[in-house]
Amino acid sequence: MDFARSDNPAVQQQLDRLAQLSLPQGRFGLDIIRQLLGRLGNPHEHLPPVFHVAGTNGKGSTCAFLRAMLEADGKKVHMATSPHLVRYNERIRIAGNLIDDALLASLLAEVLDASDGLAPSFFEVTIAASFLAFARHPADVCVIEVGLGGRFDATNVLEHPAACGIAALGIDHERFLLAPEEGAPQAPLARIAFEKAGIAKQGCSLVTFNYPLEAELEIERAALAAGALLAMRGRDWDMSSIAALEYRDQHGELTLPLPTMAGPHQAQNAALAVAMLRHQDFVTVSADSMARGIRSAVWPARLQRLGAGPLTGGPLGGVPLSGGPTNGVREIWLDGGHNPDAGQALKRHFDGQHLHLIIGMLANKDPASIIEPMSAQLASITIVPVPGHDSHGPDAFTAATSSAPDVPAALAALPDDGLPVLIAGSLYLGGEVLRLNNEIPV
Structure with missing residues (x-):
């Protein structure tokens, strides 16, 4: 629904x-x-x-x-x-x-x-x-x-x-x-x-x-x-x-x-x-x-690099990633893919690059479809809920993970290591991220 x-x-x-x-x-x-x-x-x-x-x-x-x-x-x-x-x-x-x-x-x-x-x-x-x-x-x-x-x-x-x-x-x-x-x-x-x-x-x-x-x-x-x-x-x-x-x-x-x-x-x-x-x-x-x-051509929330905004930090202010020197510089990517082919596409895009994953998936989707193809590349995995929808909690993930109540908290908890961040797993989560960062599709 x-x-x-x-x-x-x-x-x-x-x-x-x-x-x-x-x-x-x-x-x-x-x-x-x-x-x-x-x-x-x-x-x-x-x-x-x-x-x-x-x-x-x-x-x-x-x-x-x-x-x-x-x-x-x-x-x-x-x-x-x-x-x-x-x-x-x-x-x-x-x-x-x-x-x-x-x-x-x-x-x-x-x-x-x-x-x-x-x-x-x-x-x-x-x-x-x-x-x-x-x-x-x-x-x-x-x-x-x-x-x-x-x-x-x-x-x-x-x-x-x-x-x-x-x-x-x-x-x-x-x-x-x-x-x-x-x-x-x-x-x-x-x-x-x-x-x-x-x-x-x-x-x-x-x-x-x-x-x-x-x-x-x-x-x-x-x-x-x-x-x-x-x-x-x-x-x-x-x-x-x-x-x-x-x-x-x-x-x-x-x-x-x-x-x-x-x-x-x-x-x-x-x-x-x-x-x-x-x-x-x-x-x-x-x-x-x-x-x-x-x-x-543009198509939001499909391997979209987020701009400066309230969520990512930068000129519009908002939630800082951390207090260190890379604050406001870290690449933050958003993708709504949620099936095995999407996982493979993400793997190809990042091509062996290490990154942090923040993931929220609906309860009727398989988290492994995103995590398994990218497992060797993931420096950390943070589980977040998908607002307004039944979604997987940490117990659905076999890999070592942490959890956060929302995306801003997940971003704030990441180490200041300069690695890129991928927020993925659901287009509904993608919409929430765009809303939080004032990147409303027009």
Whole structure:
């Protein structure tokens, strides 16, 4: 269940109504969202060209690259992503700007009023409000991130996207995506691919990475069954990234800059966004705009180096790291990753560098997914709660750890050794850290 708070009373009134909703156990499918959208006039049928992105890791970053490239080309872009980090408004971006409080309160009230008797989920209401906003406000293109899975995700009512994309695959949300189902693949990664590839649509490009064989076979089957035009990395497009992002497909080759977003995996996400743009015929984006978008794209709480602020210390004051000479200089990184692939990405980014880890993880996640890949690099591990959520305590961690009541206390207790700090384990924790450091997504 997602949680949301707002300083605006009108928005909070609707968020309180949202908080009473939950997905009934055992209910999967698109019937409720279709009925709800039908009561609202089917706004999803009146959107500008849509780029629809699924994946276990990297789908949000791919959306951020798409938006940045399209906007660099002068396009007005609607975007729907999840979860939010600090404010619910982050989920709905209208023509480049986060939805304002007055419109958000009005849309949520309209959708919730229309949902009487349907018992929709939090996410279904959110997507209905997003599509309603997008249908009523002019723009050139929509970028829509899948919430969970793909096949039964509320966003999958979209019938004629410009292009669909699948980012990196991994094991996550096992309770939902690996639930036993007749006719579904049994192997975990094949089942994940089966769920993600459920967004494939007839006549629409399905642009993907390359994956282990069992996953590729499921994606090929889904594309064939849907009549989608599969464009898979290594077959229909490819990329490499050393000094630059070298992209190639049947249309030719591009030399593009590397992203400013940290982590080698971001070059792959940027290439996926490029491939989606080049495997569709609805929207034209120049190579120069792609290059500028790759450099300008940001995606908070994904390997983000925190700036000076109340939490980190510096010009804005706040909690000092310690009294020693490195106070205010120590690198502090934030990442919301919480599965094994995220752990591997963090390991690659820090590449053997020693660091302190402050970690908070929801009770339904495995702490080992982050700690084990990085175990040889960790100078210390401090466990903190995830505010407002059930999260693991120190007894869930096998490695030697300490605990702190919150992130400020954890930072204050670190030795003044100059080593970088990584705060990780949950996007909900990431949102709290951004709030504390006055780095609110805009």
